[in-house]
Amino acid sequence: MKNYKTIAMIVVATSILLIIANCNQNATTTGSGALTGSAAQKVFVPPGEHDEFYAFMSGGFSGQLAVHGLPSGRLFKVVPVFSVDAEKAYGFNEETKPMLETSYGFIPWDDSHHPDLSQTNGVIDGRWCFINANNTPRIARISLKTFETEEIIELPNSAGNHSSAFVTENTEYVVAGTRFSVPVPQRDMSIDEYKGNFKGAVSFIKIHPETGRMSLEFQILMPGFNYDLAHPGRGKSHGWMFFSTYNTEEAATLLEVNASQNDKDFIAAINWKKAEEFIKAGKYKNMPTLYAHNVYDESTHSATSTMIKEVKTLDPSELPGLVYFMPTPKSPHGCDVDPSGEYIVGSGKLAAALTVHSFSKMTAAIEAKDFDSQAYGIPILSFDATLAGTVKQPGLGPLHTEFDGKGNAYTTFFISSEVVKWKLGTWEVLDRKPTYYSVGHLMIPGGNSQKPFGKYVVALNKITKDRYIPTGPEVCQSAQLYDISGDKMELLLDFPTLGEPHYAAGCPASLIEPNQTKIYKLEDNNHPYVTKSEKDAKVVRNGKDVHVYMTMIRSHFAPDNIEGIKTGDRVYFHVTNLEQDYDVPHGISMIGANTSELLIMPGQTETFVWEPKRVGVWPFYCTDFCSALHQEMQGYVRVSPPNSNIALSWTLDGEAL
Amino acid sequence: MRKSKLLMIIGPLFLLGLFVMPMWNITLEAPQYPEPLGMDIWINKIADHNPNDLKNINLMNHYVGMKEIPEHIGEFDIFPVVVVVMMALGLLIAFIGNYRWYLGWFILVALLGSVGMYDFYIWEYDYGHNLDPKAAIKFLDEDGNPMAYQPPLIGSKTILNFTAHSYPMMGAYMLFIGMLLSLAAFIVGLKEENQNQATL
Numbered sequence: 001m002k003n004y005k006t007i008a009m010i011v012v013a014t015s016i017l018l019i020i021a022n023c024n025q026n027a028t029t030t031g032s033g034a035l036t037g038s039a040a041q042k043v044f045v046p047p048g049e050h051d052e053f054y055a056f057m058s059g060g061f062s063g064q065l066a067v068h069g070l071p072s073g074r075l076f077k078v079v080p081v082f083s084v085d086a087e088k089a090y091g092f093n094e095e096t097k098p099m100l101e102t103s104y105g106f107i108p109w110d111d112s113h114h115p116d117l118s119q120t121n122g123v124i125d126g127r128w129c130f131i132n133a134n135n136t137p138r139i140a141r142i143s144l145k146t147f148e149t150e151e152i153i154e155l156p157n158s159a160g161n162h163s164s165a166f167v168t169e170n171t172e173y174v175v176a177g178t179r180f181s182v183p184v185p186q187r188d189m190s191i192d193e194y195k196g197n198f199k200g201a202v203s204f205i206k207i208h209p210e211t212g213r214m215s216l217e218f219q220i221l222m223p224g225f226n227y228d229l230a231h232p233g234r235g236k237s238h239g240w241m242f243f244s245t246y247n248t249e250e251a252a253t254l255l256e257v258n259a260s261q262n263d264k265d266f267i268a269a270i271n272w273k274k275a276e277e278f279i280k281a282g283k284y285k286n287m288p289t290l291y292a293h294n295v296y297d298e299s300t301h302s303a304t305s306t307m308i309k310e311v312k313t314l315d316p317s318e319l320p321g322l323v324y325f326m327p328t329p330k331s332p333h334g335c336d337v338d339p340s341g342e343y344i345v346g347s348g349k350l351a352a353a354l355t356v357h358s359f360s361k362m363t364a365a366i367e368a369k370d371f372d373s374q375a376y377g378i379p380i381l382s383f384d385a386t387l388a389g390t391v392k393q394p395g396l397g398p399l400h401t402e403f404d405g406k407g408n409a410y411t412t413f414f415i416s417s418e419v420v421k422w423k424l425g426t427w428e429v430l431d432r433k434p435t436y437y438s439v440g441h442l443m444i445p446g447g448n449s450q451k452p453f454g455k456y457v458v459a460l461n462k463i464t465k466d467r468y469i470p471t472g473p474e475v476c477q478s479a480q481l482y483d484i485s486g487d488k489m490e491l492l493l494d495f496p497t498l499g500e501p502h503y504a505a506g507c508p509a510s511l512i513e514p515n516q517t518k519i520y521k522l523e524d525n526n527h528p529y530v531t532k533s534e535k536d537a538k539v540v541r542n543g544k545d546v547h548v549y550m551t552m553i554r555s556h557f558a559p560d561n562i563e564g565i566k567t568g569d570r571v572y573f574h575v576t577n578l579e580q581d582y583d584v585p586h587g588i589s590m591i592g593a594n595t596s597e598l599l600i601m602p603g604q605t606e607t608f609v610w611e612p613k614r615v616g617v618w619p620f621y622c623t624d625f626c627s628a629l630h631q632e633m634q635g636y637v638r639v640s641p642p643n644s645n646i647a648l649s650w651t652l653d654g655e656a657l
Numbered sequence: 658m659r660k661s662k663l664l665m666i667i668g669p670l671f672l673l674g675l676f677v678m679p680m681w682n683i684t685l686e687a688p689q690y691p692e693p694l695g696m697d698i699w700i701n702k703i704a705d706h707n708p709n710d711l712k713n714i715n716l717m718n719h720y721v722g723m724k725e726i727p728e729h730i731g732e733f734d735i736f737p738v739v740v741v742v743m744m745a746l747g748l749l750i751a752f753i754g755n756y757r758w759y760l761g762w763f764i765l766v767a768l769l770g771s772v773g774m775y776d777f778y779i780w781e782y783d784y785g786h787n788l789d790p791k792a793a794i795k796f797l798d799e800d801g802n803p804m805a806y807q808p809p810l811i812g813s814k815t816i817l818n819f820t821a822h823s824y825p826m827m828g829a830y831m832l833f834i835g836m837l838l839s840l841a842a843f844i845v846g847l848k849e850e851n852q853n854q855a856t857l
Contacts, residue, residue, distance in 0.1 A: 519709075553716070554716055579716075580708070580709035580712055580713070581709060581712075581713045581716070582692075627720075628720065628794070629720070629793055632793075
């Protein structure tokens, strides 16, 4: 009996000790970094629940836009923008091919860098996302109702469309700079004559307040520097646009050395309200040019491409008050404006300190004509006159800054691979956390607005190396999520991303979720080849062109047997999804068709072209698992020799439609 | 005006509700339908509860061989006429009849209502049992007979992956209230009669 008691006591005592030890362990691990249970809890979105924020991340050299959720980091959709996407038939079907037209013809790829969201009164409004194509300069508008690219406008006179696409505080304009200066207009000339002859065009794309439609309102032909990044003024500085510049040396070769000689380059301050006045007063020149404007119409489910042949240009050397230069040390990269609009942070990527300009000091200096000198007729303000302060010894290789709306700024340092938190006004460094590895941009939801949602910052890294299971020489790109709600930043999560994620834009999901398009109404479908019911399905021959008006609904095509097609024909399948239920897309693909599948949303019509080359009976099928009888959703086309006299027929279940 | 007469005037007027509100609803819930599918039965039509619900119910039903739910059936030509006639009759009785007629009206409406419910049942039975022999999916019930997909007359029932709910809606409640008011008119009328006799 006594033995049992002793054993029981020992068991109880051991249990208590274990519990205490366990508690201690919890106490010691809390708050010590990414390995804590609390970090996992912070990014865990339980099954069936939704993320708090959307993050729209540039797809980099994929040319697309990736839609992630925060804090989970999960990837939800890749919106095709500047590159063809065989999965969604973007750039493959007849409807979207015009979206990728340019003045150089059809281009299947680009390099997308900087997404930005539409704003109303300086606050993110959740209507559109804009993003730039860097290689062949273009700006795209993506609807946040449908998550589809609705419009792409090409930018003439521009090259390396890098300092784009940045939205002013009422979405008056999307502004786009040029990284490469080029001859404007383009002409055959010696590269040696760069200096003084090349120009950097800054484009102002007007946004229609209701439809979002874009139009190239005017271009300012700036001196031949490299215009790297930009941000709009806001609040008190609304009406101004700030661009970082490098290569003010105007070198055309070995830029890594020759563009790094000047102690200071500039942040260009452009007064676009003034530009509007000059335009109104007729002080512009109409320049002949050529650029494409591509618009996707939701009602016809089709895009059109129009070539435009003229652009209004403004010459800042002849228009006083339009542009001022603020000297900024050593090739500034990021050019970021704080939520109040007072501070303009220039991250001199080769400098030891961060330079912060003051908007009110800038206007005072302009008023007092406190100019050091001028460049091509543009006043250069004195460095000290606009300087608000410097953040001293913050790190190596500063690139970009975002703001939390609580008076703090967060700057990325590429070389020292870290995010540094510092205080606006006192310029003191408050915290620093390493990134893995070599961070570029960073993003706080609402970061480019008067109202950031300062709960998380996402670091967008250039290199991942050993952070994930390896996938051969090419490894994934990466983002990292930090909690910034406390005094110190806390690393919560690594997650892989598409392409190279340059910049990103984010906002609360609640701004976008309620406005989602779930289906396209069949009755509103104005596609010229729509088939609104099975009885209207038909096949029409017009010489060698054959148009198939086809429908799809669970779980069959109508018609699903077609005869009378001949080799050498050009067969257009115009396929309408008759479903009117959320999340019931159908796909279609034809054996041997030299194109992609179609992936058709409920109520939508899309077209692929098939040029049958061989006699036979060829099947097609639904590519998107649509129902329990998806595997039965298929059909056949009989292809006969060109001289055959098989009549054109189309049937479903043995009956003519 | 006597209380009973007033009640008997108001009662039949409640039948107007049948023209502005649906009287019955069948809702189908399934895991794949976080927003359930629903059909509203009106005095003169079957309609979507949410846009496209009927189309989507028909799409589900066609796999097991159920016929398409029509938006219009012959009854929809008769029901509104019956309701208007009964309302007119009720008002006529209120103005010229005595309270015993009130009970008569109540019983007549209740009988017609029962006939309507029976018709509804027959219709449901037909849709649940009269299946296309070429249907893609043919299930057998526990006894080895072809499975029927008849929704409940009233209440809830599991049918394959769906839970079907069948319940009256505001239009029917208006009818019930109207009927109850006529019954109340009769009872009040009876009391008034007794009081009159007592005072005599």
